[in-house]
Amino acid sequence: MRKINRSIYLIMLLMIEFSGCISHPKQPPAVTTQVIGQVITQMTEVMIHDITNPPLAARFFSYACLAGYEVVAQNNPAFKSMHGVLTDYPNLKKQDSIQQYDVSLSAVLAMLQTAQKMQPSGKLLAAYEQQLLDSCRQLGYDDAVISNSKRYAIAVSKKILAYAKSDRYNMISNYPRYTPIDREGCWYPTPPAFLPAVEPYFNTVRTLALDSCTQFPAPPPVAFSTGKKTAFYKLLLANYTEGKQVPEEHRIIAAFWDCNPFAIQDDGHLILSRKKISPGAHWLGITGIACEKAGKHFDDAMQIYTSVAVGLLDAFICCWDEKYRSNRIRPETAIRKYIDPQWVPVLQTPPFPEYLSGHSVISACSATILTHFFGNNFSYTDSVEVAYGLPPRSFTSFQQAAQEAAISRFYGGIHFMDAIDNGLVVGGKVGKLVIQKLNSK
Template identity: 55%
Template sequence: YPSISKINFADADPNLAAIIAMMEVSKKIQPSGKRMELWENNYLDSCKSLGISTQVIDHSKSIGEMVAKKILGYAKADRYNTLSNFPRYTPDKKEGYWYPTPPGYFPAVEPYFSKIRNYSLSQSEVSDFEIKPPKAYSSDPRSEFYTLANQVYLSGKKQEEQKIAAFWDCNPFALSSNGHLLIAMKKISPGAHWMGISAIACAKKKLDFGHSLLVRTVLSVSMQDAFWVCWREKYHSNRIRPETAVRKLIDPTWKPFLQTPPFPEYPSGHSTVSSTAAVILTHFIGENFSYVDTVETRYGIEARPFKSFNQAAEEASISRFYGGIHFMDGIASGQSQGKKLGNHILKKLNLL
């Protein structure tokens, strides 16, 4: 981890320094980072209007920039920038293996993601988060796999099931078909959705700045590692998606309610990441913490109430079954993997 000496906050504001550090990092790593420059200038002007002295602002800014430089150096060494050096991923056409799906037929997303550095797993701990293999592909109507495929085929037809699937879609790769045109739809990722939930929870709990920052930092690190262990298994098992399997085995005209994301099925990423997030948020915020999820109302998605983070994670998981893009064993395995990882991270941080 980055080595940062104890900081002298005399004539500086720790909260302001933290905000500046976040903005400086965002400027460098976000695709729209350049837009942060104007936002930062406006923010610092508002600090002056609130009576914060130029000396405090300048000292806080220098501290924030120093911390940001350390974080950016750490991030640059995570090996993500080496992924383009790997051979172009070519889908295997063997029976039961993943293959690109309509309407975009996108190439596989991040097939080498497990090559980058994770946050919480030592080399000897990685195998602890391996999950049992998925049910073997089979065209035999009496097989376990055929039963799983038929379950997906028959699901997602009720209005409430479709409402749940749409609420948790969170597919940044979704496309809208307009004649011969395929138009990209703006949707947030599952990780971003849970970061939004954490903001709602911290505000309702009335946590102070430092505590809110701790919650969201641990959550973001945990979800990154949840994606890491999940993607490692996805490209190990390389399992076929329901859309491909159902069309081949049951009904060639079938379309899932949701668009299929461009990567292998097993396990469900929503299940892994949501289960990890629920463990972390339950630890910090509490069991049976009720809230209203308004994260995607700005995108036209109706707000939805939940009685706990675990209830939300359960619903996020089953939503992929209702949406026709995951088999039930992929959902169950993702849930167990995510819960185990969440507890591992809490122990690693001496929070349990």
């Protein structure tokens, strides 16, 4: 009998680990912090399916996380509402008519409901939602609690979706198709696919914590010039020299932080897309690793995820504003035209202007926010992209990771150093503002 009971106990533990739900004797079951990360992962898989561009991915993540956080804030007085904090955020009243729900379950269901409505292939998330609910039933959730939790989630999600709809993204389709500027020193589509410009009007989207996309303006980029003694030509030579004989460690770093959803493979007959996540998904994955290592409670983790997600969206908006204002040429285009027509970067050049470096901006922003919650010397192993064939890397701090993510764009041959250095500065400023607004008690 003792052996049978032990077997049953082990089976229950495996079910708990799989589902992310914990059932305590004489206590209501609860959804763990890990489930937030599972929802982010499921959203990421849909984004890969849809080939979602990085700024748009950040938009999806931010509103999904805000839906989850709203549930927490309405039920835990330790967490403040975003009304009066984020731009135009409505005063969302708790629906007292809904009783007997589980707060954590409602929060992740609100995330899923929001993502299902916002992402083009969001219906693919329904299978995961059903799996989650089935596992919770097996671990002791009452059917009424599950039903009420979902009702509550849907009610919150509808309000967040209305807030999202008002951010002006849906107006972008009314703007004229972007045409690259045919002028020396300006960005132009690059091989192998010569993809059109991505989100040239993303600066028109409403910011969340920032007062506008220009709140933290970047210094002007080094002026384009073909003169061999100019500052720009020195930048050009630095990229050219690095790309001629790239050290193996630099190649590894470049690949680890590539995060290019537009990466394709040209075998001479067909051009195929390669499965890669967005940089925002990578940093939200790091957020999950940190929350799990630190043993963060569900409500605390929801706050941290939301802070990072809000920072990601604002960082992309201000970065994209600068990209299409400065509209600077990519290293690949400039080197092939002015130095070596056969030169090829380690990474495929993404389809948008060069300055600022998006990775630098969003990495510095995310690292600043995570450092606020976990400290300056929080070591961790980043295994986010193991599922995509990349080995893990270890870091002693989030800032170290941000610096490596930034310099990876130089190693990969797709950014000049001033875009990287100034991107880190701008991203750090965005991160500090997000902390100041969202997390001040």
